[in-house]
Amino acid sequence: MSPSLFVLIPALACAIFALIFIAGAWRRRHRRAALGAGVRVLLALGFGLAALGLIGLGLSIRHYLALEGEVTVAELAFSEIAPQRFQARITTADGREQRVELAGDEWQLDARVLSWKLPAVLAGAPPLYRVERVSGRYRDITQEREAQRSVHALDAGTLPDLWALKGQFPRWLPFVDAHHGSAAYLPMRDGARFTVTLGGRGGLVARPSDDATRRLIQDSGW
Incomplete structure (x- = not known):
């Protein structure tokens, strides 16, 4: 449901x-x-x-999806268009696909996670998650501070969501147990494909989707 x-x-x-x-x-x-x-x-x-x-x-909570065990929340594919510039295709669990341009050596995906207290738990309410944004990262700290940054929203909702309401009015929403963020990142390589999953405890895990991507990551020395 x-x-x-x-x-x-x-x-x-x-x-x-x-x-x-x-x-x-x-x-x-x-x-x-x-x-x-x-x-x-x-x-x-x-x-x-x-x-x-x-x-x-x-x-x-209309932008959130139910978290039942470990689920795949996104798949990412990259193609290099210039040094330290990549086009990324992100497909989320609800079937939406977005193409963005990222700058840097690595990509990072961020998500929001919500869990519940009584009586919502007794009613069977599952934890919820929302994939929030994708961004580029530089391996070199100096570049990370000074070079061009790139970040793109993956779910640009116009109404306040439960995460924001909990932060602004914590006493009004006592049935929300926890709201926290989670992030995962891996290198960007031409032709690389990745799968991002979210575990039952609300932690993102990024993995290469195929053997070719695993070899690309190993050859890069990451």
């Missing part, structure tokens, strides 16, 4: 209950049951606010 659907289904249930209580209050508006109608209005308001909150939560 999509993480957003995991939240939006109970949001729909809350919205349905809100409508039921509103209908009940409407039927009682002309009867001598003002107290009963008022209680129904309050219940409808409570369920309506819960539905809105869950919808907001669903939107805040």
Whole structure:
């Protein structure tokens, strides 16, 4: 199940209950049951606010994917276009493909990971991850400080996500247990292909995708 659907289904249930209580209050508006109608209005308001909150939560995690065991989060392929300049093709687990130009000797992929506290854990909510960006790195520290840098967003969401909301309002989201980043990097070589996985504990691991890439990495002395 999509993480957003995991939240939006109970949001729909809350919205349905809100409508039921509103209908009940409407039927009682002309009867001598003002107290009963008022209680129904309050219940409808409570369920309506819960539905809105869950919808907001669903939107805040719409760019995240469920982390169930070790999963492949991205595949990268490189072609050299000039010394220390490469074109990278990145394919993420949701099927999106992006081509970017990176400067440097190595590539780095960054991801965000979210895990949960009770009652979300009891409800079966899995950890979530979001591949965030890819960047170029220079092996030489001086170049890393002074040379042209390159970094590209892999998921440019326009709405605040749960990661940002947790950082800004930690007391409002007590069910979010941890939010942390993870990164992996390896050398860029012409024709090299890599697979990046994310383990159950939220750590990125980058590996060569084929024997040819392994030989390229070994020959480079990395």
